[in-house]
Amino acid sequence: MLTHRHPTGPPGEEQTEDSDEMAGDSAGLFRLVGDVRAGRRSTRRGIGPALANQELARVLRDQDTLLRPAPRNSVFTWDSPHSEVRFLPRERLLSDAERAAALRAFTGVLRTGEFTSGSGVSAFEEALTDFLGVPHAVATSSGTDALIIVLRALGVGPGDEVVMPANSFAATENAVLACGAEPVLADVDSHYTLAPAAVEARITARTKAVLPVHLHGKLADMGGLRAVCERHGLLLVEDACQAMGGTGVAQHADAAVLSFNPYKNFGVCGKAGAVVTRSPELAHRCRVVSYHGFAPGSKNVKAELFGFNSGMDNTQAEIALGLLPFLSLNNFRRMFLAARYLDALAPLAESGTLGLPELTPDHVWHLFPVQVELAAGGRDLLRERLWARHGVETDIYYPVLTHQQKPYAHRGRVPVSALPRTEHLHSRVLHLPLHNALSIAEQDRVIEAFYECVRHAE
Template structure:
């Protein structure tokens, strides 16, 4: 086993990706981690016993949760296991301190969390918000999006992305995805720009980084704002580095989840940061409460109680990121045969991914995908899901029919009809993952006949 020194471990997706490869090759890395609060638990694991990062190591971080029996059904995302018992204890303790102080809405935890988040993401400005949706609205407003504007975005995202555009009084303009990342295709974005276009809004789908550098060049050339929907991409290398702003989500079901809805706007631009902070709190001057600098704003700051919980849980962020990446690589290795024979298309194991979701494409199409999903549920008690079941331009409200009735996005629609999402969360056990893998192989075999 090889021992070596690496001075550049920051806890971002690139360093996590490298660490997964090293552990799987049975190398023993000796790291100097950055001092970011988000790295604390992973740094401790590296310092104490790197074997904890290997499933076979002593006191492994992949130890099976004692609340679960071996033969239980495998849920897609169990609410009772979003946090470990230790994480639950930490959250309760931090919340209790705020309750005792009475600082539930405003307090020092907000600024401390914003500073820690900015340090981890290597951006100078972070504004913590009451949800990821609010973060998107605030970021779009901060770059100048308003009534009558157009914002270019993909159709394969959660409704919050389009809703943020509508909330600004603007109109979403839907563009197809590239065939590799399944995120906005820069070449198609450029053809969709009109005199009304005000901003570009890429989504880091399932945690995979969109081609933000390519989109940034287009935005610069046309004088447009660029806001990243990074709500599934906490910790991904490059988030907030090439755009005007990025929006994050800390919904309980995200990679870094809190006690309720929460999010953040992060930016390198001081003016955007100040504008976001004003708009997040009624348009007030950030230094003078109740004194307006903007005509209006939202009541969308994170609560001090939620920020206090965030400070308690943040030290485990990169450790959980490592777990997700390791499990993703384990899926890819175990499902390689399906990709080799052309029956499935697997995501690439790349350093620009947070692995919020793990999607497998069933090459035979929607009917085969649906049959595989049904068989895994009924024959093996393994739950899967489809994110998102209805694409933006296929929603049937009067507003959507008016704007998108004639929109065709061939690649987006093809991928959407074939994708199936397998369980992947911070506390998925190896035995559960093995059952998912076995069930998927069995379902492919059964539907092939």
């Protein structure tokens, strides 16, 4: 971890000595972002050897790169190339360097013909365990499939209840339903993630597991949730699909699930995901369930009656290996941009117009949410004006809460009304553009537009 022994001196001249290497996970990036914002050089010992850290390590070898102003700072782009600031422009999901790496990987696969199975899968699993510090990874065909696989491998099935939040992507609930179990919704805390006390209040004799979601890239209160699970003898599985690179993922739970779809912090050129776990037995069972019930390594010999065809394709695994070196640098960019938003929008938080998230070491900023504290309807008008007058696109993730979806009523369940915090946060939330390629100038345009629209609304 980095230590800061000499925090004095003019900005840009301050130096700190690092006692050892930092890691490219969110806690390491949190320190780095703090140093860069304070104009401190704190990176002299570099970054750990995991593949996911490679591009950040390269940048940090030139110690001053991060401290340089535009246009010599190559870590961010500084221009505003388009007339609009789109929320997540698909044509910019990959940088030039990432595109080249993906192409190299794909070309390699074309030569071997190893499209579905091949050595890339286990190599990627190993790289993942290295980076996350979790001993076992099973690469899958999506985050959704990984959720279904791990729940089934843990024996979740008909008659069981799984406690989860109501503000997640549909995949979380669908995975529980796919196992024949019952999703039970519990309220969240102010960080949008499952509140341990609310979970405890929803436990019944049928509760089998708790399934928190690290929404927006912020880890749920895993210590608190683990304590609840231990008290009641429950399984704990993290939906970490939005939290790749978050410090602590899979450290407190039976398993964590990741998504590598192209819109995530780390995405491949298609669908992919993984289960990561500290348990060798669970990893083994996930492998069996993910491929037709076959015993790993024994072709066409079943160890279980049933399994899916849901392993990661070798093509995507090779691309993932090509793109993994960029992960920490991309997560650094996201955290730095989040910190810039927080600084710039702080006056609106002080005046009570906005609620802002917190910069914490367990956050990878998949999304940047704000709470708009305007009169009823004000959030939606603000959103419309941002787009119509300024060409700034925002979004709401996700527009309909799980228990307010139409088919929920058809399932014969009584809609849950015990989710006051979830509903309160949901009625005010707005997500601002934040992605790997967002330029500083684009972000400044978002901030300026935001102030104009808020002034107009007040």
